[in-house]
Amino acid sequence: MSHVPPTDRQIDELDRRLLAVLATDGRSTMADLGRRVGLSRTAALARVQRLERAGVIRGYRADVVLPGERAAHRARVGIVIRTPDVAGYVARLAAQPGLAEIETVTGEYDVMALVTAPSAGELDGLLDRVQGWRETVRTTTWVVLTRY
Numbered sequence: 001m002s003h004v005p006p007t008d009r010q011i012d013e014l015d016r017r018l019l020a021v022l023a024t025d026g027r028s029t030m031a032d033l034g035r036r037v038g039l040s041r042t043a044a045l046a047r048v049q050r051l052e053r054a055g056v057i058r059g060y061r062a063d064v065v066l067p068g069e070r071a072a073h074r075a076r077v078g079i080v081i082r083t084p085d086v087a088g089y090v091a092r093l094a095a096q097p098g099l100a101e102i103e104t105v106t107g108e109y110d111v112m113a114l115v116t117a118p119s120a121g122e123l124d125g126l127l128d129r130v131q132g133w134r135e136t137v138r139t140t141t142w143v144v145l146t147r148y
Helices: 013-024 030-037 041-053 086-094 120-132
Strands: 073-081 099-104 111-117 136-143
Touching: 013 030, 013 041, 030 041, 073 086, 073 120, 086 099, 086 111, 111 120, 120 136
Parallel strands: none
Antiparallel strands: 073 111, 073 136, 099 111
16 A cells, blocks of 8 residues: 545544544544534544544653652754755754754755753754854744743
């Protein structure tokens, strides 16, 4: 079976409702998920499995804050780079403490990163290091205020 990227025609309104529930509570049981959108457990499971196979649902994750630690400062960082070795740049970026996600993107920025740090000072230090690299043309940072 070949992997077919999803299109809008492959995702109906019921799928969108399932995805909205999973996006806010990825640990919902299939029975609970079905109840919340008006399906049986079996029907909800079949739809979720189809969405996983189609690549719409790419995974599940735990967002963790250890006991005794306060929630980290979070920021999204758009980075414009000038280098033929994008993979090398991304690997160097990934080696920095606090880099939670890194994606190459199209548009104004070449790379988008999710950065976490235990303090604003440590976040600032990381941004200063990355801005100091000769391959970094510029960065734009959006500090996360509230997560839902």
